[in-house]
Every structure is written in C-alpha cells, then in structure tokens.
Amino acid sequence: MKLIIAIIRVEKLEAVQQALADSDVYLMTVSDVRGCGRQRGFTEVYRAQQHVVRLLPKLKLEIAVNDAFVEPAIEAIVRAARTGETGATGDGKIFVLPMDDCIQIRTGETGNVAIGP
C-alpha cells in the first residue's frame, strides 16, 4: 500500500481526475494549497500598489492505492498534469509514501481490501 501525494496546477484537476479514472483510480482527497517551487510568482497591481505573489495556488491530491496501482496512477497524473508537449516549470510534484495500514470506517475492514477502487 502506498500513499500518493500529488501537487498539481489548479487548472489540471479535471484532466488528472479523468486520467486517473481511466486507470481505474477513483478515490482521492483534494485540497486547495499554496506553495512555492522553482516557478516564480507574479506581480499584481491594485491602485498602483504592487503586490508580489510568491506563494502560488496549487491543488493537492492524496490517493491511497494498492501496490499494483502505483504505477498506473503515477502515469495518469504525469500524463495529464504536464503542460503542453514539453512540460513546464510549475507542473508540480508527486510524492509516493509507504502506508502502514488502511481502515474502512464503515465496515472495519483493514489492509488492501479497505483501500477500495
């Protein structure tokens, strides 16, 4: 069992979700996050007051998968979250973490069966 954490561009959510669904990965938790990486921020101007925005809005996907789905899930995310033909700075990152256990609250099932599709 692994926990996949993916940081992606906000506008890529639908594409990534569809790609994951095509690989039979449906369950995920999505949250609004802000972060800074190598992608530079941008400057906003309001009534001549400049604000440099360094923390950019991103989405965080948390996906728990069984080992066999790790690679399909990663493939789906990288395929859908890349920008254009060559990718671009700021497309995001994927973290794969080992996961000790998983418990379905409703049924009390644990382990591989509890992860669900």
Added chain:
Amino acid sequence: MIRKRWIGSLAALGVVVGISAGSASAADACSAPKLDTGDTAWMLTSTALVLMMTVPGLALFYGGLVRSKNVLSTLMHSFFCAGLISVTWVLFGYSLAFGPDKGGGLIGSLQFAGLKGILGTANPLAPTIPAMLFVAYQATFAIITPALISGTFAERMRFPAFALFMLLWSTLIYTPLCHWVWGGGWIATRVGALDFAGGTVVHISSGISALVTALYLGKRFGHGHEPMPPHNLPFTVIGASLLWVGWFGFNAGSALGSNELASTAFVNTNTAAAAAGLGWLFAEWRRAGRPTLLGAASGAVAGLVGITPAAGFVTPLAAIIIGVIAGVVCYWACSLVKPRFGYDDALDVVGVHMVGGTIGALLTGVFATAAVNAAIPALTVTNLTGGLLYGHPALLGKQLVAVVATYVFCGLGTLVLLVTVNAVCKLRASQEEEIVGMDLSQHSERAYELGLGESLAFLRVREPRSASVPPVLGGRFTVAMENVEPAKISDHWRNLCQDHGVPPTPEFKLVYSQFAVLRGARFRFRGGDREEIRRSLERLFKNASPMARAVIENEDAAYEVQAWGPERSTLLPA
C-alpha cells in the same frame, strides 16, 4: 413651452436666495403647490436611482476591495446606513436640514420633525413635486454620504462604535452642512457658492471626515508589510457601474425637474465619468506600465465625484476637462500622495472623494456659465454670470470659501465625534479581531465557504472492481541507458526537459509523449512504439555520451515487484 418650464424651474432653484434667513417659513412659501406629473415621475425615478448607489452600488464597490474575511462587514456599513438614516431622516434629519432656518443660517428647526405638516405641500426648492418626494430624494443623499466614509475605516472598526458614529455624524455634521448649502443656510444665502448636486455636502464632507478617521484610527494590522489585495474585483466593477448609472439620479435629479437642465446634467455626468475613467487608465498605463480595470472603474467614480457640483452649471466640453483632471489627479492622490504620507485610507475615500470633490468644486468656479444655467446670477448672490473662464474670478473665491468651510467644519467635527464615541465605546477592533476578520469577529458570519464543491462531481464511473487487480493498460515497458555515467543521465535529461526557447526536437517529442518516470538509468514508458522510442532516446543521449546505448527491458512483472516492493524502496529519493 419647454423653455418656459425650464426657466420656471430655474427660478425655483433661485428661490433659495429669496428667503432671507428666518423671514418666511418654508411651509408658508408654498401653501398652494402646482405639481407637475412629469417632474414628479422623474424625481421618483431619481430617488430610486440614488438609493441604488448606496445599496447595492457602493456596498459592492467597497465590498469587492476588501479581503474576503471582511466583505460582509463592509457590505453591512452601507446597508446599515441605509437603514439607520432612512429612519432618522423621517424623525428629525429632514427637519434639521430643510426646516425653517434657525440661528442665522446654521441649522433648520424641528418644525417638520416626524414629517409633520409635509403632506399637501411642496418645498420651495422644488415647487413642482410633492414635499414628501423631496424628503425621500434628500434622504438618499443623507444615506450615501456617511456610507462613503465607511471605506476609510473598513477592515478595522468595531460595529457598535460604527453605528454610534454614523448616527452622530449624520445628525451633527451632515444635516447642518446640508442646511448651509441647500436648505437656505449661510453658504447659499451669504456666500453664494455653487454646488449643483453635492460636491461639498456629500463628497468633500465625507472625504475630509475619512481622512480624519483614518488618521485617528491608525493603520490596519500588517498594513505596509503584508499585501491586502482586493478579494473580488468583479464586485467592485459591478458596484462602480451601478454608481455610474445611479449618478444620473444624483446629478440629473438635482435639477429637481424633468427638463433641459436635467438633460444637460445627465450628459455632463456621463461625459465626465467616461473622461475620468480614461484619464485614470492612461495615467496608470503611463506610470505603472499596465492599464487596469480597477483603475478604469476608480477613475469613472472620481469623474462622477468631480462633475457633481458642476453638472448643472457647465458645458459638456468643460465636463470632459473636469473629468480628465479628476481622473488623473485622483490617480496621483491614491498612488503617490497616500503612500508618501502613509495614512491607511483603506479604500481611497480621501483620494477619490476629498480630492475629486475639491477639484469639482473649484473647477465649477472656473467653468460655470449662465448660458447653461440661467439661475447662476441669482444663486451667486452677487449676480455673477459665470466663473473664472467667463471673467468672474470672484466665483472661484466663493467656491474656495465653501470648500474651506466644509474642510474645517467636517474635519474638526469628525475629530470631536471620534473622541466622543471612543470614550463611550471602543472604536478600533483588537488585533485578534482584525486577524480573524470583521465578518466573524463582529457579525459571526462568513461570506464564503471555500471548497472545490461541484467541480469534483464529473467523473466517468465504471463497474466496481477489486482494489488489488490493476487494469491492463497499453504496452508498458522500460528502456535502460547503458554506457552513460548514472549521474550524467539525470543531468542530461533535465537539460533536455528545459525550455530552451526553441521547439523541441521530434525525437524528444516522441519520447516525452510516452514517458512516465525516470528511475536511475531506467526510463519507464506507458506505451508507444518500443523500437522507435528506444532509437530516439539513444539519439538524444548521443550528445552527452557518444557510446550511449538504449536497451529495452521487457520484464514488466519483474519491474513492478522490484519497483514497489520493500527491497527497492531505498531507490526512492529521500
């Protein structure tokens, strides 16, 4: 015929002059009003338009400019003013402003308190409409003026103090000032300054009070070091647009009749708003490098403020000049002067209303002409037929007196009120309240429940499957690089993935389109023509290492176990 009615209406405006202080009661002067249905219809419409300026116009204009944690409290400022002053205006506000003069032009009496004796009469200022309608029309002005001030103390004033301050300000500052300028008080009858629709009464008064309030309250927590960008500019632009449209009721309605003067004021209002919007936009474009929508919207409002005192006294060409000057100067005031002095006028009430109102009041003394409004000689007391441009610098002097009087009275009056209110109930929110936001700390409400919501709903769901059997997808395979130093592989590949400003090579495109991950010397692909991808990858690496060789590894199952089994986890980046 039309001309006759127009002149009649102008003469009515001039009646102000005819009433010497305290000699004739307003009720006596108009015991037999001759109502005009056209005038009444237009003034009913104007009244609704001006109320629309406050709610929702000003509320949205200000609401969009604050941070999301303060939007409700900011909307509340305008909404509360509409509620509070609608009531106090009926009870005593109208009477204090427009009742028979007391104290030599300083304040009205309480004769009309509770609107007693209003039915069946007309105010001499507007003899062709019911006095009851004049009450309603003036109420909308009384509402918007204190609401304008609220922009300066947005995001940091406690609500109880705000409510008390508004009650006192509208009663003790607005009504006397309104009386001085429109209700037969000293500025109208002794000085003879021109103020068509409220440049001094509404805009300078709220602007200078805003400046005093900003200085007295101090800066918002974090002002100057943390950004405080507007949270919803579409709100602001909708609000500015509603203000623009509502201002036709404000200015054209101030003709107090349905006539040519109203039409002139209408054209002037629209022209000045447009010119000022352009003025601000180009000034900003030139100085900051970008034209912004907020700039255009702010400029339009500045132009509307600027033309307010002049709308019924100047030609449309003068309106363009007034608009451009108001737009450009207000931009400087907000972008250069405010940061220089460092006061925290949160939503630029000073820069737009005080500066714009002052520009408008003074330029009225330059551009006013009796050719546009035949009542000017009577209104100026000393029979001037125009402003500086028409050879009468004296009018500019009168305008200056009215402006200075407003500055002094409203500035000092506001300071006294602030000190008084602060003694009774604390004005400034605590630092914790400010950090949480006024919405939660003052009203226990939140404007937005942030979340992704519905965007997650669209999913192509398939048949349920077991969680442990993966789908069989494409021809997944691995290509291993040989004869290249492991450290070089990653370096070279990263370099290939950089944007070099030229279109990528066909080889790279082919490889990249199927590429999933790179682990050590192994490139993992999700599908595609294996041999073609292998050859392209090899060619891509020839630059880095002439001996580079790419080899297809076909053992899918073995790779997966290796890649994700515990024994390989050490290969994952730390």
